[in-house]
Amino acid sequence: MATITIALMDPPYETETTTTAFRIIDAAVRKGHSVNVFAYEGAVNLTMADQAPHPDPVKGTSVEEQDHPTTKDWIAAMFKAADGRLDWVNCGLCVDERGAGNWIEGPRRGAPKDFVEWVEASDQTLVIPTK
Amino acid sequence: MGKKVLNILETGYRATVEEQDDTILWLSSMFKGAGLDVTLLLRANAVNYAVRGQDASGLRFGELEVAHPPEIDRDVEALLEKGVAVHYVSDDAVQRGIADSELVEGVKPISKRDLPGLLDQFDQVWHW
Numbered sequence: 642m643a644t645i646t647i648a649l650m651d652p653p654y655e656t657e658t659t660t661t662a663f664r665i666i667d668a669a670v671r672k673g674h675s676v677n678v679f680a681y682e683g684a685v686n687l688t689m690a691d692q693a694p695h696p697d698p699v700k701g702t703s704v705e706e707q708d709h710p711t712t713k714d715w716i717a718a719m720f721k722a723a724d725g726r727l728d729w730v731n732c733g734l735c736v737d738e739r740g741a742g743n744w745i746e747g748p749r750r751g752a753p754k755d756f757v758e759w760v761e762a763s764d765q766t767l768v769i770p771t772k
Numbered sequence: 773m774g775k776k777v778l779n780i781l782e783t784g785y786r787a788t789v790e791e792q793d794d795t796i797l798w799l800s801s802m803f804k805g806a807g808l809d810v811t812l813l814l815r816a817n818a819v820n821y822a823v824r825g826q827d828a829s830g831l832r833f834g835e836l837e838v839a840h841p842p843e844i845d846r847d848v849e850a851l852l853e854k855g856v857a858v859h860y861v862s863d864d865a866v867q868r869g870i871a872d873s874e875l876v877e878g879v880k881p882i883s884k885r886d887l888p889g890l891l892d893q894f895d896q897v898w899h900w
Contacts, residue, residue, distance in 0.1 A: 648898075682795060753802035760808065760896065761774055768898040770796075772783060 644675040646759040650771040652683030653712040659687070662769050663715055670723040677763065678729045679756040680748070683771065685731040687712045688744040713745045720747040730755045775895040776809045782899065784817035788842040789831065794821065796900040797847045804856050812851060813882070813890070814860040819868065822848050822860055822875045845876055852878040859890065 647666065651659050669676045680687060692711035696703050710718075720727050730751030736742050760766050781796045788794050803810045814821055821844045828841035852858055862881035865872075872881065882890055891897050 681799070753799055754806040757803055757806040757808045760777070766896055766898070768900065770900040771786075 642673045642675065643669075643764040644677070644762065645669055646677040646679065646756070646763040646766045648679045648681055648756060648766070648768045648770075649684035649687070650682045650769070652686045653692070655683070656771070658769050658771075659684075659712065663719070665767070666727070667719055667722065670719060670726055673726075675726040676723070676728070677759040678727070679751070679759065680729065680731045680735075681756075682732070682735050683739070685735045685739060685741045685744075688716055688729070688731060688748045689713060689741055690743045690745050717745050717747065728759075774807065774809050776811070776893065777803070777896045777898060778811050778813055778891065778894040779803075780813045780815060780897065780899045781818040781821070782816045784820050785844075788844065789828065789838065791842070792838075792840050793842050793847055794844055797821070797844070797851065800856060801847075801851055801854060804851070804854050811857045811894070812859070814858065814879075815864050816861075817868075819860045819864045819870060821845065822858070822879045823870060824874060824876050848879065849876050852876070861887070 647662060649659070649662050653659065666676050666678065690713060692713045694704050694707060694709045694711055697707050716729070720729075727747070729748040731741070731744065731748050733750045733752055736750065779796065779800050781794070786794070791798075797812075800810055800812050824845050826843070826845045828843075829838075831838040831841065848858060858879045859882045860875070860879050861884060863884045865875075865881070
């Protein structure tokens with residue numbers, strides 16, 4: 642099985658690349674690979690524990706009816722599916738300047754040095770930047 | 773032996789006032805410091821990063837002044853001093869009316885035609 646490192650930058654709800662990245666991570670862990678995620682800049686907001694779903698006044702749906710997981714829920718689900726094969730680092734300085742330090746169980750605080758160590762140890766690295 | 777990495781930076785001036793720098797130039801410096809063999813390629817609007825004499829000072833919101841505006845050209849010089857090779861796509865500079873004489877010393881031009889040869893020298897190519 643392979644080890645893949647992915648760098649993400651986009652915050653939640655701004656671009657389709659987040660969903661694409663989640664698809665890649667999920668597919669990789671389901672196939673038995675190990676995945677490292679380095680969340681840089683706005684991507685540190687993906688794991689914020691205080692994210693909350695909301696009702697939809699346009700559709701007239703309640704929170705329950707919307708049943709709309711936030712990005713932290715998707716990430717928690719991937720941690721569960723990965724069974725120890727997903728490592729997620731939030732870039733610490735990016736966390737500090739965004740006030741994004743209250744995150745779900747699973748991710749940990751880190752730095753570019755962690756990304757470099759992963760790069761050297763991984764079979765492949767994918768950078769998904771922001772535009 | 774460690775992996776050789778080419779960082780391609782394309783978007784220029786993305787949140788550089790908020791961050792007081794360019795976050796990919798910053799990351800490249802951190803990578804170098806962590807021991808990664810990293811080279812930088814500036815293309816498209818980011819070729820302007822190598823233009824000497826940029827001045828983003830003087831910005832104020834209410835009574836709060838931006839005390840440390842970004843100094844992108846100096847950050848490029850700092851990368852060169854740190855041993856990071858910095859290339860720029862010469863076609864993109866010409867297209868933007870940027871003359872070689874306007875650029876910081878030490879950045880290396882490369883034509884679009886020659887890019888495949890450059891990319892071939894690296895184990896990893898990351899396009900930011």
